Each structure stands twice: as C-alpha cells, then as structure tokens.
Amino acid sequence: MLADPSSLAQKLSALVGEEYVLTGPAAARFAVDAVVPALAVRPGSQQEVASVAAACSAAGASMLQWTDGALIGLGNPPSRLDVVVCLDRLTRIVEFDDANLNVSVEAGVPLDALQAVLSAKHEFLPLDPAQSDQVTVGGLVQTNASGPRRLLYGSLRDWVLGLRVVLPGGERIRCGGKVIKNVSGYDMNKIFIGNLGTLGIVTEATFKLLPAPATRATVVGVFAQLSEVGAVVGRTLESFLLPEALEALDPQALASLGPALGLNGAAGYGLAVSMAGSRETVERQVRDFAALFGEGKALKVETLGAERADAAWRAIRDVHAKLPMGRVIAKIAIPIGKTLDLLSAAEGLMRRHEWRGAITAHAGSGIVRAGIEVGAGSDLEPLREAILSLRREAEALDGSLVLEVAPLSLKRSLDTWGKVREGFSVMRRLKAEFDPRALLTQGRFLGGI
Amino acid sequence: MATDSRAEAKMEIAELSPLNDVIAKCNRCGFCQAGCPVYRVTGEEHSLSRGRLAVARGLMLGELELTPDVAKALEDCLLCRGCTAHCFPGIKTDEVVTAVRHAYLKSQGQPMWQQVLFRSVLADSKKLEWAGRLAVWAKRTGLAGAAEKSGLLRLLEPRMQGINEVVPTTPERIFRRGERPAGADPATATSKVGYFVSCGLSFQYPEVVEATLRVLGRAGCSVTVLDNTCCGRPAQSYGDVDAAREIARRNVDRMTAAMELDAIVSDCGSCSTHLKDYGRLLAQDPAYAEKAAALSRRVKSFSEFLAVKGLGGGPGKVEATVTYHDPCHLSNRFAKVTAQPRALLKSLPGITYKEMPEADWCCGAAGSYTFLHHSEAAGVLDRKMDNVGKTGATVLATECPACMMHLSYGVRRRGLPVEVKHVSQVLDEAYAEPPAH
Amino acid sequence: MPDLSALEAKSTSKVELSADLRQVVGKDNVLDSGVNLALYGYDAYLEERRPDAVAFVHSTEEVVGVVKVCNKWGAPFVARGGGTNLSGGTVPVKGGVVIEMIRMNKVLEVDRASLRARVQPGVFNLEFGNALAPLGYQYLPDPASQKAATLGGNVAENSGGPHCFKYGVTTNHVLGMTVVLPDGEVARLGGKAPDTPGYDLTGVFVGSEGTFGICTEIVAKIVRLPEGVKTLLAIYDSIEEGSETVSAIVAAGMIPATLEMMDQLVIEAVEASIKCGFPLDCATVLIIEVDGLKDDLELQAQAITDICKKHGAREVRVAKNDAERAALWAGRRGAFGAVARITPSYLVCDGTVPRTALPAVLRKVAEVSKKYDLKIPNVFHAGDGNLHPLILFDWRNSEQKARVMKAGMEILELCVQMGGTISGEHGVGIEKMDAMRLCFTEEDIEAQVKVKRAFDPKDLSNPGKIFPVAQEVAHAG
Secondary structure (H helix, E strand, C coil): CCCCHHHHHHHHHHHHCHHHEEEHHHHHCCCECCECCCEEECCCCHHHHHHHHHHHHHHCCCEEEECCCCCCCCCCCCCECCEEEECCCCCCEEEEEHHHCEEEEECCCEHHHHHHHHHCCCEECCCCCCCCCCCEHHHHHHHCCCCCCHHHHCCHHHCEEEEEEECCCCCEEEEECCCCCCCCCCCCHHHHCCCCCCCCEEEEEEEECEECCCEEEEEEEEECCHHHHHHHHHHHHHCCCCCCEEEEECHHHHHHHHHHHCCCCCCCEEEEEEEEECHHHHHHHHHHHHHHHHHCCCCEEEEECHHHHHHHHHHHHHCCCCCCCCCEEEEEECCHHHHHHHHHHHHHHHHHHCCCEEEEEECCCCEEEEEECCCCCCCCHHHHHHHHHHHHHHHHCCCEEEEEECCHHHHCCCCCCCCCCCCHHHHHHHHHHHCCCCCECECCCHHHC | CHHHHHHHHHHHHHCCHHHHHHHHCCCCCCHHHHCCHHHHHHCCHHHCHHHHHHHHHHHHHCCCCCCHHHHHHCCCCCCCCCCHHHCCCCCCHHHHHHHHHHHHHHHHCCCHHHHHHHHHHCCCHHHHHHHHHHHHHHHHCCHHHHHHHHCHHHHHCHHHHHHHHHCCCCCCCCCCCCCEEEECCCCCCCEEEEECCCHHHHHHCHHHHHHHHHHHHHCCEEEEECCCCCCCHHHHHCCCHHHHHHHHHHHHHHCCHHHHCCEEEECCHHHHHHHCCHHHHCCCCCCCHHHHHHHHHHEEEHHHHHHHHCCCCCCECCCEEEEECCCHHHCCCCCCCCHHHHHHHHHCCCEEECCCCCCCCCCCCCCCHHHHCHHHHHHHHHHHHHHHHHHCCCEEEECCHHHHHHHHHHHHHHCCCCEEEEHHHHHHHHHHCCECC | CCCHHHHHHCHHHHHHHHHHHHHHHCHHHEECCHHHHHCCCCCCCCCCCCCCEEEECCCHHHHHHHHHHHHHHCCCEEEECCCCCCCCCCCCCCCCEEEECCCCCCEEEEEHHHCEEEECCCCEHHHHHHHHHHHCEECCCCCCCCCCCEHHHHHHHCCCCCCHHHHCCHHHCEEEEEEECCCCCEEEEECCCCCCCCCCHHHHHCCCCCCCCEEEEEEEECEECCCEEEEEEEEECCHHHHHHHHHHHHHCCCCCCEEEEEEHHHHHHHHHHCCCCCCCCCCEEEEEEEEECHHHHHHHHHHHHHHHHHCCCCEEEECCCHHHHHHHHHHHHCHHHHHHHCCCEEEECECECCHHHHHHHHHHHHHHHHHHCCCCCEEEEHHHCECCEEEEECCCCHHHHHHHHHHHHHHHHHHHHCCCECECCCCCCCCCCCCHHHHCCHHHHHHHHHHHHHHCCCCCECCCCCCCCCCCCCCCC
C-alpha cells in the first residue's frame, strides 16, 4: 500500500491542478473490482500524463489507466491499486489527415465521437466494438476490443499506425508513425494493443482509415436449425462474396433482437449479414444472399436498407451488454471453421441450465460471445463449471475463452484469461523490462502479469 | 610444382577478364533461385547461379584461389541456363562456369579418362565408333556390371558408379557411321539434307536414327548420312575448350561437301545447338572462322527443319496423349526451338497434346552429369516426373538422347505408364499408319 | 563457459562448434569450408561478412538443437532463407552460425473452412501462392521478390508488395507461428484461433528481422481469389502529374488493389530485359489494379481512367487478358534486377512518406541525383507512399559508392522531414541502423531494445542489426 497518499496527492495537484486530483469518495468512484484507489488523477495533456507517471513511480505508487466505463471490467481483480489515471480530459483530435486517410486522436475521445468527425469527410475507422458510444480510443487500444465487421476489415492490429505511450517511469515514447507501411525498427504498436495497461499508458493513437462506402445493406434470415445456418456460412466463405459482417444468433439473441431486425416474434436461429461498397456490389450481394438464405431453407428473410441497418447492428453488438447487471459475458475464440460448434456447445449448456441470455457469433471470424444473466444470490458453481467446460473445449482447439464481464465473486474463482502457453516466459520478461517494479495494473493480466 | 600451377591458374583467371563485366552485373537479387533445378534439390548456395557468380567474383578479385574446393563448388552446374531465364541482367552463368572450369583444368591437369576421351576418342569418328562398340560389348557381356562391382569403374572415375542403374540395357548393335545415302530418291526429293550422326543416338538409340531417316525420307528429303565425329559438346562442358575447338575443326573439314546441301540436320538437340555455336567457337581461328560460321548457319535441329519443310504425304492416326519435354539446348534459353516440336506433335491426327508444368526445366541428365552427380540429378528428375505425372500423358516426347535416357530412368523408377520417345519416333509411327482423311 | 571471444581466438573452438552442429543435423548438413562460408555472407544488400559455419535444418527440433549449440558456444546465429534481403538482414555481421531454412519448404495444411494455412518458413512466397491458386485461394502479401523470397524471410521483414495498398502487409496476414526462442525454448504464438490472450507476440515478432529467434512454422490467413481483376496502365509525360493522380484516386474514395509507379529510366531497363509493353518515350507509368466483385470493376476502371486523364495522362490502357496483365507485372517485379542493365549495382532507398507528399519528395530526389551526380531511377508503391529510388553505381568504384551512401542517407532524411519514415518494407538491417535516429528518440529506441532483451537477453539472434551502433543490447554480465 502507498505509504503517504496525501504527499503524492499534493505532488500530483501541483502537476495537473488540484481539482483534477480526486481522493476519498471521489476516488472510490474509480474502484476496479471493488479495489478502491487512494487517488484518481485526471491529467489534462499527454505531457501531464508523463509527469503523473514519473511522480507516481518516484513514490512507488501502483497505477492503472482508466479506460472507460464499458471496458474497465476486463481483467482479474487488481492485486494492488494506488492511483487511477483517468484520461477523460485527453479529447483532442490531434490531426485528421483526410487526404492521407489517417487520424491521430487522444485516448479520451469516445469512438462514436471520432466516427462523427471522420464521417464529415466521408471516411471511417472500421472498428465496431460493443458500446461504441462509451468506448474510448484508449480503452479500445488497451483491450483490443472488436466487433462483427472484423470479418472484412480485421481488428485493431490492422488499423493502428502509431501510438504514443507513457512508460511507468514517465518516459514518453512513440511507436510506429502515420505512414501505412512502416518497418523502421520493431512493430511496437503490437505489444501495446491489448496490453491492458500492463506495459504503458496509451495516450494517443494514429489510425489508418477507409473511405466511407457509397452504401450499405443488411440481410437477415431466420433458420430452424443451427446446421442450416452453418451451411449458409460455409457457402458464403467459399464464395466470392465480400460481406463486412456475418453474425449468427442463438434463439434467445434472435428473440431479443427481433424488433431491431424487423423480425418480431421470429423463433429459431438468426443470421445477419452486412454489405458495404458501391451500389452495384451491394445490390448484387443483397440478391445473392437472399438467394443463398432461401436455398438454405430460411424460414424468413428480411433486407434492411442503410438507415435501418445501422441501428440493427448496434443492437446486435450491444445485445450482451443490455443484459441486466450481474451478467457474465464470455468471449470464445476458436478457428473459424469451428465457430458454430462452440456456439452450439454454449447454447446447449444454457438450455440445460435454463439460463437466460444471448449468444452471438462472428461466424466468419472464429468468435462466439455468450452473455448469461446471473440472478442475485444464485449458486455460481454450475456457471463456473459450464464456463470451464467451454474453456476446455476452446483450448483443445488451440483457442481461448476470455471472461469479459463477470461478477466479482465469480472472478475470484475463475481466471479471466485461461491457461498460459509455451512462450509465456517472453511475456513475463517483457513485463519486467517495461515495468521492472510492477507498478502498472498489477495482477489483472494473463498469468498474473 | 604447386606454386607453378597456381601461377598458371592466375594467368588463366586473368583470361576470365572478358567476363569481368558479366560477373560484376550480378546484384545478388537471388531471383535465379526460381529457375535453378539443382538448387531446388540441394538448397546450397554454391549450386545457385548467384553463388557460382560469387565464386567467380572472388576469383576475379583474388579473394579466392582456384583450389579443388573452389572448383568443386562449380561442378554441379547443369549448364541449363534455368537461372538466366530469371536473371534480369541476363547473365549466362553457364559461360562463366565453363570459363572457370577451363581455368581449373589448365591449372590442375585433366583426369586421364577425360584426356583420352576428349583429345583422342571424340575427335576421331573411327575411334569413337570402336569405343561405342566396346561399351555395348562390355554391357552385354556383363563386363560393365563387373567393372562396377569390382571397383574397376571406380578406379577410372569414382563417381561413375550409378551408370548401370541409369542405363540398364544397350541395343543389339550401334548405328554404323560412315557416309552414305538415305531417305528419298535424290531425283524426286524436294530437299537435300545432310544428317549429322549424334553419339548418344547412334550408340544408345539406333532405332531413333532409323526413324529420323525414314521420317526425313517421307517428308521428301534425300539424306546424306555424314561421316562426322562427336560434335565436341562434352569437351566444352567439362571446360576443355581447346579439345572442343580441335573437334570442331575436324568436323568442319569432314563436312565440306555437305555445305552444298540445303541443310545439315541433327536429331540431337545438343549436337545441333553446339554446331550452331561453331562460328563463335572458332571465331579467333583465321583458317576456320569463315567456314565454321557458314556451317553453323546451315545447321537445323530436327523439328526446326521439319516444321518449315512440312510433313508432306499425310501421316496416319495414332491415338496417344503426348507431352513434350524441352531439352535445355533447344529451349528458349539456347536454340529457341520450342514451338516447332509442339506444332509437329499437335498436327498429328489422334494425338491429344498436354503441356506439362515447367516443361523447359532440365531433366537432370545434362550429358554425363547424371552419372557424376547422381543424387542431385535424381532430385531434379523427381521434380520432372512429378510434372509429367500431372499431365496423364502416355507418351513423353523429346529430342535429345541424354534426356531420353534420363527420362526413361525416371519413368522406370516411378513406374509411370509412360513411354519415352523421340519426336521422330512419334512421327515415324504416324507415317506407318494409313493417311488420315 | 566458452564465449564468443574465445571462439574467435581459437580456431579449435570453431572446429568443435562445427562438430557439435554435425551431431545435431548430420555431417552433410553443415558447411564450414572457406568457399562455402564466403557464399553465406551476403544477401541482396551491399555488405558481406563470413559466418563460422552454415547449418541446414529440416525441423523445429533441429533448429532447437542448433540454437542450443550456439548457446553453448556463445555463438551468434542468423536464420537465412532465400537471401533476398535488401538491407543486409541475413549478413552474419558477428560471425557465428547461419541457419539455412530453405529445406523446411512444405505447405503443411490448407484449412479452407478456417481460412488458414500452416506452412514452413522455407517455402517461397510465390510457391505458396501456386499451391493455393488451384484451390481458388490466395495469400495476399506479394513482395516483388516473391519467386525467390521465402515466407520466413517475409515474416522477418514484415514484407509488403504491390497489393499491400489495399490488403495490408505480412503482419496483417500472419496470425500465428511456432518459434524457437534464442535460448532454444519452443513457443507457439497466436494460431488459427484469433485474439490469443496475452501480448500480441506474433505481431511484434513479424518484422523483428530475425532478432527474436527463429520462426519454424507460420499460420497464414488465406482468402478467396477475387472474382474479377482489372489492370490499367496509365502513361504520363510528366512524373509530377503521375504522382498527383495517385492522391486524386484515393481522394475520390477508391482503394485500388495496387497503385504502382515507375519512371522512365526504370521502364527503359525493364524493356531492355523483357518486353512488357511499357512505352519508352514517357516520363512515368502507373500500374493500377482494381479487384473484387466483378459488378463494379468496369465502372471503377472507367472512373480511374477519367481521373488519370484529368490529371494529364496521355493514354490509359486496360490489360485485355491475363497475358497482358502478367506482362505488366513481370516488368514491375523485375524492376530492381533490370536496372543492373544500366550499372552493376544499386542502393535501394525504402523511405515512406504520406501519399500527398509524393510529388514534392520526387522533386527533391531529383535534386539529390543532380547534387551527387548519380543516376536515380524511381520505382515505387505510390499508393503506400513507399518510394524506391534506386541509386545506381558500380561496386568496383569505391569513390562512387561513398557518394551513393551519402545520397541514400539524404533521401531518408527527406522522407522523415515530410512526415514519413526510413523503411516501408525492406527493414533496417545493417543499412539503416544509424538512420534510426532520424525518426526515433533515444527513449523510443530504448523501448525497442527492451523488447529485444525480453526475447533475446543474450543477444545471440542476429546481433548487430537495427539499432544504432552505440546502443547496448545485451545485459551487462
């Protein structure tokens, strides 16, 4: 524990201004997994972040970068937490170089706000995590969050051109740059994407952008059997078609998304596919998918134009986050060809236990997300067992199950990340190199890092 | 002694100087990896054009000495120019390798068997024919096998071990040399050609020679079988350029009369290509330069000649799926006779022609290479057989005795249901059938 | 414990090193004769240095064995594939063992259902493509050297290529690998499943130039071949207009698969070596390719043609068939080799700038050419802003070579000044070690050294690369 919080608070106040250093109940608002920090600090510039880090480091205080309300829950409970560094005041768009399709933004900018700026110049960042209204750039980078559109566009590692990072000692470093091809030295961006604040505090990111598509459309279908969904997915992946998202829904997810998808009251499995591009290619794909769904024995097929599609996809992405508090959200990552097998396994468990929730899968990307409601005071043991069995199944396929959201009581008995693999020694040494005194985000990451 | 020979080697390497600018042009991009059959087997840099040119560069700069080790690094080149086809500066590595081999021979002295072969046997058609008879006799009496088993062969040339495996049988008798007429009646013939007798075909495939002569006749040619000796290519490849020149001079002398004919035709791709090079080979020899150049201009390879001449009174129908292997010396890297054999084969009724991948990649025979570098050659051959297998062909046609021998070995080893034939044999069979309508 | 200095001092140690290597890989798979060592000291860059031994490996286990032998003797090692690196990445600057990967050349698995393939590092990039094409799939990164560059080398350098403008570079398509760490431990990074928990070690390993250990198996992303492709050749009388067109196309909201540019000197050289149909009397050409669903390709091609014409193209040709398309690409891919027709050697600069800075930087490169009295043809990935000025010289002329090195550094400085960087795809190697300081602070560089130490605390894996000379990598003691 921090020996002398008030002395540090004074030092920090001198650096960032007294009103931006929070203590007591104000700091408690920044508790992570019920671990309450002694202080929370809200620096006003990247340079101030560096000064704060240097001061905390000098005082031997442990730090944690507050990402945002949506993503802060990811990770094991911290083993120690003295100072939360909240970047909500870092909200500058540093440079929007629309001619060169890139943008540099500070960590506190919410993703939706960024997209609004980009869309004014007919460009966009093709990342679509859940709760994009709350997710900030800093949170995005620290957690490597992604969404359905990764099918066509990939994930954060494909879109970050550069980062500015504050190391625990207060050194400011730059990784990458703003050009789209860059092999000058190591690809340092990669170790910071998804590092959960264990190696450094990300203060700014430069993203590669795309021109906004001329148009978008979505086709959704309802199927009686999951195997029918699987057949359509298989044929899609073998085809020339280039959808940007291909999302499979279990019956519970479909039921709760019915209104948003124009499929009120539909029962069965859902498959939603999104197309973006020129009018010609989008129209052609709408036709082809309607036909593919029809041949695949869809009970119902609906086409959504661009205006309805946006809301529909937001609903799909947020379906787990909309479950009542106390929920569990597990992200299962497996080879693409096994995606629906895992969706089926998760659904089977939920059915057996009569759990309420929603399961979705990025059917062409190897990601299944299961959201489960957990009633207050309910016995967590069956749930723990169920998650462990899914994790075993995923790990047997060389995949993983990450507990994205879970009640603290469950987190205490179930590791967020699962097993470590060969090569973990490098991760441990990396942590030791960057944060030799283990001041950053203690105990939350893989293998206790 | 040793210092003397090294001094001599230095002098010879100085003779490499005409190639200095060529050697300097290798910027080590490494694209030659895509086309070197040997490198694709060994993966060793010295097997690759870039490596061989680096050796040459080292010699040129005096950073390397022409020791046996260094010479050995250049030994496993097929001289096939597979690299040149991928080389943007267009470096002919085979010429550099031959030059270094030449320098090495000068410095170290030639193995006895090479001296006898290149200086005496190959240069004289009589001795050559006797040698051929001797080889057939040795083979048929089992002496060759005994020589291998007893180690006698190893004593002569230690690496010739595998020869009996590659060439398991020899014909009853060889094709007799000596000038005589063949083919169509000169009175009615539409062309008069000289036939250059190749060692490989006349010793190992006399039936191909017979087929070629019949086909030329059916195509309306009167033929004079020439009294030539070896073309000299083997000596050239081993780096004995002096012997190769001497052989060339003798052939020029022997073919004086043939210069009056419409063309000198050879059904061996290496012979015809080497004959076409006589002009260059003897360019510095005032007594022969002009005659040699004239001779070179007159030389045509078998299908090159026939494609222009035409097949005349219609060949009949032969049902077969045929693929064609380009002998290196007829490929676009050397004589560029690639369209003609294919056109002839495709023109035959009943033939389904299937092109194989990498048809112009060396088969690994490269003259006697396959005997001296058996494992490399076998690897090169494996790749060729994979490609042959992909076509589903029943006939594998080519136009070179060394290729025929090596491809037959490959087909045998694989148990492929494929017959290896010379293009002339395929044409001959078609002529034997009643004309198609 | 024997160390490197002992190894250098006593040739007997080298003999023992070779003997140990032979124990691991077999006697025929170690080369240590003088001439062979001379042949493993170079790549497509301009420097060379001899190793102490070359070991041919055939499996992950053999790599482990060789690396452990290197650890025992304190000998550095460098993995080598096709040796096509342009920055000296495979030159064994500190001696030691060259580990030749070229025989690990199998495509192990093509998993179409999961859109992944497992492949060994010694497979040539083009051969991998040739294995996938009959199945209807492709691996997208396509470095110009693809017929002789191995996938292991592509991983080490994070190679790009013409199609990377739309599809990204190697790192976007390599999602897992098996590696032998510099201490001999085997690690599996990433894999067929996405988002492996923990740090993205796959991501940082790609592009680490062989300094983090040796990759022995690659999990690569494969995608369907596109339904349609259209290739255009736009011909300009001024290089300025050509480079302005590039930004105009992107500004119009289009992302072609490629946007490549070649200037007159390069065109001449290419046409002299193979006839590709480039006009000899123009200032520059753009090779523009659009691909994807066939429905709008015609429209895209038309729109691009209009933009090109509006920006001064005197002619825009559309390749009529595969053969014409192949000819254009053969010319582009052979551009580096072809300049050897002009002079024997070249130094290729690999600087990258924001696309819109292209016209300005090309003007400055022309000034550098004049200043140093050197011919500098240009061929580049215009869409990526990745320049490749080729500074021509004859390696036999040392005075000229010195001027070339200065000119090269000046061009890199220009790129950095314009918001770019020193290397887009060829790597730092030994060529650009000192140029690292142009674009990174001491803190930035020290952070990179930390990553190096995490992977390779003893600095055995391809030492003496990337970092400026004074930078201390290995932990003291």
